[in-house]
Amino acid sequence: MKITDDHIAQSIEALRAIGREFHGRGWSLGTSSNYSIVLSRSPVRLLITASGKDKGRLSTDDFVIVDEWGKQVDGGPGAKPSAETLLHVVAARQPLIGSVLHTHSTWATCLSERYHSAGAMAIKGYEMLKGLEGIKTHDHTERIKIFENTQDIAALAAELQSLMQAGEPTLRFGFLLRRHGLYTWGRDCIEARRHVEIFEFLFEVIGRSLLLGNVPL
Amino acid sequence: MKITDDHIAQSIEALRAIGREFHGRGWSLGTSSNYSIVLSRSPVRLLITASGKDKGRLSTDDFVIVDEWGKQVDGGPGAKPSAETLLHVVAARQPLIGSVLHTHSTWATCLSERYHSAGAMAIKGYEMLKGLEGIKTHDHTERIKIFENTQDIAALAAELQSLMQAGEPTLRFGFLLRRHGLYTWGRDCIEARRHVEIFEFLFEVIGRSLLLGNVPL
Amino acid sequence: MKITDDHIAQSIEALRAIGREFHGRGWSLGTSSNYSIVLSRSPVRLLITASGKDKGRLSTDDFVIVDEWGKQVDGGPGAKPSAETLLHVVAARQPLIGSVLHTHSTWATCLSERYHSAGAMAIKGYEMLKGLEGIKTHDHTERIKIFENTQDIAALAAELQSLMQAGEPTLRFGFLLRRHGLYTWGRDCIEARRHVEIFEFLFEVIGRSLLLGNVPL
Amino acid sequence: MKITDDHIAQSIEALRAIGREFHGRGWSLGTSSNYSIVLSRSPVRLLITASGKDKGRLSTDDFVIVDEWGKQVDGGPGAKPSAETLLHVVAARQPLIGSVLHTHSTWATCLSERYHSAGAMAIKGYEMLKGLEGIKTHDHTERIKIFENTQDIAALAAELQSLMQAGEPTLRFGFLLRRHGLYTWGRDCIEARRHVEIFEFLFEVIGRSLLLGNVPL
Numbered sequence: 001m002k003i004t005d006d007h008i009a010q011s012i013e014a015l016r017a018i019g020r021e022f023h024g025r026g027w028s029l030g031t032s033s034n035y036s037i038v039l040s041r042s043p044v045r046l047l048i049t050a051s052g053k054d055k056g057r058l059s060t061d062d063f064v065i066v067d068e069w070g071k072q073v074d075g076g077p078g079a080k081p082s083a084e085t086l087l088h089v090v091a092a093r094q095p096l097i098g099s100v101l102h103t104h105s106t107w108a109t110c111l112s113e114r115y116h117s118a119g120a121m122a123i124k125g126y127e128m129l130k131g132l133e134g135i136k137t138h139d140h141t142e143r144i145k146i147f148e149n150t151q152d153i154a155a156l157a158a159e160l161q162s163l164m165q166a167g168e169p170t171l172r173f174g175f176l177l178r179r180h181g182l183y184t185w186g187r188d189c190i191e192a193r194r195h196v197e198i199f200e201f202l203f204e205v206i207g208r209s210l211l212l213g214n215v216p217l
Numbered sequence: 218m219k220i221t222d223d224h225i226a227q228s229i230e231a232l233r234a235i236g237r238e239f240h241g242r243g244w245s246l247g248t249s250s251n252y253s254i255v256l257s258r259s260p261v262r263l264l265i266t267a268s269g270k271d272k273g274r275l276s277t278d279d280f281v282i283v284d285e286w287g288k289q290v291d292g293g294p295g296a297k298p299s300a301e302t303l304l305h306v307v308a309a310r311q312p313l314i315g316s317v318l319h320t321h322s323t324w325a326t327c328l329s330e331r332y333h334s335a336g337a338m339a340i341k342g343y344e345m346l347k348g349l350e351g352i353k354t355h356d357h358t359e360r361i362k363i364f365e366n367t368q369d370i371a372a373l374a375a376e377l378q379s380l381m382q383a384g385e386p387t388l389r390f391g392f393l394l395r396r397h398g399l400y401t402w403g404r405d406c407i408e409a410r411r412h413v414e415i416f417e418f419l420f421e422v423i424g425r426s427l428l429l430g431n432v433p434l
Numbered sequence: 435m436k437i438t439d440d441h442i443a444q445s446i447e448a449l450r451a452i453g454r455e456f457h458g459r460g461w462s463l464g465t466s467s468n469y470s471i472v473l474s475r476s477p478v479r480l481l482i483t484a485s486g487k488d489k490g491r492l493s494t495d496d497f498v499i500v501d502e503w504g505k506q507v508d509g510g511p512g513a514k515p516s517a518e519t520l521l522h523v524v525a526a527r528q529p530l531i532g533s534v535l536h537t538h539s540t541w542a543t544c545l546s547e548r549y550h551s552a553g554a555m556a557i558k559g560y561e562m563l564k565g566l567e568g569i570k571t572h573d574h575t576e577r578i579k580i581f582e583n584t585q586d587i588a589a590l591a592a593e594l595q596s597l598m599q600a601g602e603p604t605l606r607f608g609f610l611l612r613r614h615g616l617y618t619w620g621r622d623c624i625e626a627r628r629h630v631e632i633f634e635f636l637f638e639v640i641g642r643s644l645l646l647g648n649v650p651l
Numbered sequence: 652m653k654i655t656d657d658h659i660a661q662s663i664e665a666l667r668a669i670g671r672e673f674h675g676r677g678w679s680l681g682t683s684s685n686y687s688i689v690l691s692r693s694p695v696r697l698l699i700t701a702s703g704k705d706k707g708r709l710s711t712d713d714f715v716i717v718d719e720w721g722k723q724v725d726g727g728p729g730a731k732p733s734a735e736t737l738l739h740v741v742a743a744r745q746p747l748i749g750s751v752l753h754t755h756s757t758w759a760t761c762l763s764e765r766y767h768s769a770g771a772m773a774i775k776g777y778e779m780l781k782g783l784e785g786i787k788t789h790d791h792t793e794r795i796k797i798f799e800n801t802q803d804i805a806a807l808a809a810e811l812q813s814l815m816q817a818g819e820p821t822l823r824f825g826f827l828l829r830r831h832g833l834y835t836w837g838r839d840c841i842e843a844r845r846h847v848e849i850f851e852f853l854f855e856v857i858g859r860s861l862l863l864g865n866v867p868l
Contacts, residue, residue: 026676029848030782054845104779106855113865127366127397128321131247137368138396149778151788179789180778194271197246204323210863212427214330344583344614345538348464354585355613411488414463421540429644431547561800561831562755565681571802572830628705631680638757646861648764 003039008065011037011047014189016058019049022103023056027200031055032104032181036088037189038097044068046092050079068093086157091185094164099189101196104181107203112176114210116146120170123202131198132173133191144199145170149180174199220256225282228254228264231406233275236266239320240273244417248272249321249398253305254406255314261285263309267296285310303374308402311381316406318413321398324420329393331427333363337387340419348415349390350408361416362387366397391416437473442499445471445481448623450492453483456537457490461634465489466538466615470522471623472531478502480526484513502527520591525619528598533623535630538615541637546610548644550580554604557636565632566607567625578633579604583614608633654690659716662688662698665840667709670700673754674707678851682706683755683832687739688840689748695719697743701730719744737808742836745815750840752847755832758854763827765861767797771821774853782849783824784842795850796821800831825850 015035022028033055036048046066049055053062061076070085088100115121123129124141132142145168150156164171173195174184182199186192232252239245250272253265263283266272270279278293287302305317332338340346341358349359362385367373381388390412391401399416403409449469456462467489470482480500483489487496495510504519522534549555557563558575566576579602584590598605607629608618616633620626666686673679684706687699697717700706704713712727721736739751766772774780775792783793796819801807815822824846825835833850837843 026852029852030779030845032779032782054841104852106852106859109777109779109856110859110863110865113860114863125366125396126326127394128247128249128326131249138366139368149776149789151790177778179776190271194247201243201246201321201323205326207859207863208323208327208424209330212327212331212424214327342583342613343543344611345464345466345543348466355583356585407488411464418460418463418538418540422543425540425544425641426547429544429548429641431544559800559830560760561828562681562683562760565683572800573802624705628681635677635680635755635757639760642757642761642858643764646761646765646858648761 003045007039008047009060011039011189012060012063015047015049015063016060018101018189018193019055019058022101022196023054025200027103027105027196028055029104034082034084034088034102035189036085036092036100038092038099039065041095044089044092045073046085046089048081048085048088050075051082053079083151083153086153087160087183090157090161090164091183093161096187097185098187099192100183100185101189101192102181102183103196103200105200105203107200107207108176108182109179111203111207112146112178112180116148116178118146120145121176121206123206126202126205128198128201128205131194133186133195142173143170144173145175147175147177149178220262224256225264226277228256228406229277229280232264232266232280233277235318235406235410236272236275239413240271242417244320244322244413245272246321251299251301251305251319252317252406253302253309254316255309256282258312261306261309262290263302263306265298265302265305267292268299270296300368300370303370304377304400307374307378307381308400310378313404314402315404316409317400317402318406318409319398319400320413320417322417322420324417324424325393325399326396328420328424329363329395329397333365333395335363337362338393338423340423343419343422345415345418345422348411350403350412359390360387361390362392364392364394366395437479441473442481443494445473445623446494446497449481449483449497450494452535452623452627453489453492456630457488459634461537461539461630462489463538468516468518468522468536469623470519470526470534472526472533473499475529478523478526479507480519480523482515482519482522484509485516487513517585517587520587521594521617524591524595524598525617527595530621531619532621533626534617534619535623535626536615536617537630537634539634539637541634541641542610542616543613545637545641546580546612546614550582550612552580554579555610555640557640560636560639562632562635562639565628567620567629576607577604578607579609581609581611583612654696658690659698660711662690662840663711663714666698666700666714667711669752669840669844670706670709673847674705676851678754678756678847679706680755685733685735685739685753686840687736687743687751689743689750690716692746695740695743696724697736697740699732699736699739701726702733704730734802734804737804738811738834741808741812741815742834744812747838748836749838750843751834751836752840752843753832753834754847754851756851756854758851758858759827759833760830762854762858763797763829763831767799767829769797771796772827772857774857777853777856779849779852779856782845784837784846793824794821795824796826798826798828800829 031052034049039045050062050064064072064075064079064081070089091100120143122143127138129135184195248269251266253263256262267279267281281289281292281296281298287306308317337360339360344355346352401412465486468483473479484496484498498506498509498513498515504523525534554577556577561572563569618629682703685700687697690696701713701715715723715726715730715732721740742751771794773794778789780786835846
């Protein structure tokens with residue numbers, strides 16, 4: 001597949017719009033978060049937000065293009081990939097994943113701490129689960145993996161790669177990093193954005209349910 | 218009544234505006250929610266959002282028109298009615314219901330769980346109750362039905378039809394589906410939108426009152 | 435003082451902007467709330483939102499002008515003053531009150547219930563108190579009156595009139611109606627809007643402080 | 652360094668945009684908050700919002716320029732510096748501080764009360780800490796100073812000056828005033844705005860974690 005300039009420009013505009021919306025909702029404050037779109041599969045080319053950029057005000061220069069090892073092959077002046085690019089690359093190696101969105105919300109941060117010791121967070125019995133691609137009924141339990149946070153992204157990426165290749169069921173739609181945030185993905189950035197909205201909704205429901213003393217699971 | 222193209226176009230614009238607003242408030246995240254407007258009564262024609270569309274970014278093609286059995290008679294290319302269309306149709310059979318709005322909020326989800334075992338949620342003594350059409354005083358208790366969530370929409374629609382025909386008082390303004398969301402309605406989409414705002418406000422008040430230890434009912 | 439058309443038009447635009455903002459923040463959902471501006475003092479002429487209008491989408495016709503007894507002397511086609519107009523009129527009889535804003539927020543509703551039995555809510559020791567006109571230090575306790583909610587607005591207006599004439603200190607900046615909302619005022623609608631923001635901020639702080647177990651007073 | 656009119660105009664526009672955003676998020680309600688930018692260092696010239704202005708609607712006249720003692724040297728008609736200007740001046744004497752942003756949020760107000768007796772608030776182990784300039788790992792504890800609130804700004808400014816000169820580690824990125832709000836800063840207003848977002852995010856996380864019963868520290 002040849003990557004055209006139009007394809008890149010449209011992908012950049014899609015991620016800029018996602019950035020404005022998520023920053024507005026408080027899911028990508030500071031210069032947190034990274035968003036990516038697979039531009040081609042052979043060779044692998046991933047468009048990803050550059051390190052340290054304000055997601056609410058992304059310019060067209062705030063992106064880089066990396067290969068299947070996360071090595072930069074193109075990008076705006078001064079734009080560099082962040083260390084976490086490797087996690088996007090690992091996810092994007094799966095054939096059905098065309099976009100990866102990483103966000104930082106207050107509820108994801110709080111719940112990743114609360115459920116970390118269990119290794120995963122279970123989300124059970126909510127209609128909104130049907131917003132995750134392929135889930136056909138609310139009568140379902142989705143378990144989302146929680147990794148310990150780390151600055152050794154290479155080691156985490158290797159562990160993620162190994163678990164995803166083995167078909168780890170708690171990695172079907174994404175994962176949480178403890179006290180850090182959410183990674184989720186989809187066939188394209190529209191599906192990935194929907195998955196962010198679904199998870200953030202469910203995290204808020206579970207957080208409020210815990211406060212109300214409902215049994216949330 | 219003849220349905221004109223202008224009537225359809227205006228109805229579509231009204232529902233698109235509602236979608237942008239409710240998505241912004243977090244009441245219609247992911248591709249959740251469905252909105253409908255009665256276009257005519259003989260024959261019954263209902264304009265309704267198509268299945269699986271993003272309510273914050275509805276295009277003019279993201280709608281279908283269905284008959285009194287929920288069968289599609291028109292719609293944008295590739296647009297299909299969702300299974301829940303039947304619930305809109307059942308409500309719209311009532312002569313005074315001209316629009317049905319279904320939303321998913323975090324508070325509605327939490328409270329539908331909390332009060333589900335009682336079969337209904339009581340809302341008592343709030344001035345905002347007067348925003349429900351025909352309620353003239355805060356000194357009123359409105360009980361809103363809570364159904365168990367289900368994927369068997371046909372069975373739920375039959376139960377709803379039977380209860381509404383019998384004049385079930387907890388179905389005067391709408392109902393909750395457990396761990397799912399709110400259905401409410403009005404003479405037109407302006408009244409229905411107002412009812413959504415009123416219920417969502419009251420759900421948040423009751424949720425916060427529970428957390429504060431006020432006796433909310 | 436002669437009321438010019440320009441004066442009326444500017445006052446209408448100011449209240450429409452306030453409506454859009456407060457509706458957006460969730461302080462004027464449904465068709466709740468009423469906003470007024472004193473147009474002249476002799477004779478008394480008060481511009482006020484008409485009954486039952488959506489405050490987020492006020493048109494230029496959604497206003498009426500009333501006299502010192504709340505009797506309508508002008509207004510858009512079909513526009514009628516609401517019953518609560520009398521409370522605005524009573525407040526506006528005070529020489530330093532040029533605008534009255536009535537809002538419905540979730541925190542005001544919850545806290546008016548919690549502190550109702552004490553007859554007033556005390557707000558003590560917050561820097562934001564200095565946003566209330568004339569308060570020069572955070573080392574201050576402002577007590578805001580809480581009335582029982584009622585549909586007998588004439589009786590409430592008479593009680594309010596009597597208390598304000600007697601210089602009741604808990605009515606310096608406004609009052610709460612139990613399970614209903616806030617009335618506040620200022621020299622003009624800019625000061626009144628500031629007072630709404632200050633009170634809503636402080637209500638949220640006190641609500642969250644109660645949840646956190648801080649001693650808020 | 653010569654201060655050009657363009658430099659002043661751009662700085663004013665940057666602070667107006669910050670005001671619109673922070674007011675929208677509820678961090679600068681009423682006429683609370685003050686924002687400043689260092690225009691030059693010799694002589695010291697600080698552009699700062701004038702006293703009592705609405706931060707959501709700052710006009711180009713709502714600013715003053717002060718010298719290293721906080722004395723006004725220029726400004727819009729009728730614009731005066733607020734008493735708290737001195738705190739901005741003290742911070743801006745540090746060579747690496749080019750902008751100071753003071754905000755009032757509900758969570759900052761609540762947490763400054765809760766942790767006041769400890770003299771500082773510890774923020775530990777969150778990925779978002781890396782949004783504070785120079786923090787390279789989540790495995791970090793940042794302690795932010797909490798001062799008792801006061802109206803004697805001169806005395807507080809002297810204490811702040813003394814502590815900052817002594818390299819007080821809890822003043823690296825800013826401080827809290829009890830029941831009042833946050834001061835934070837950065838090399839420029841972009842970095843300072845990022846620090847506001849980071850602190851506000853972390854305050855909300857810690858507030859919610861306390862409510863959830865997580866051990867947040």
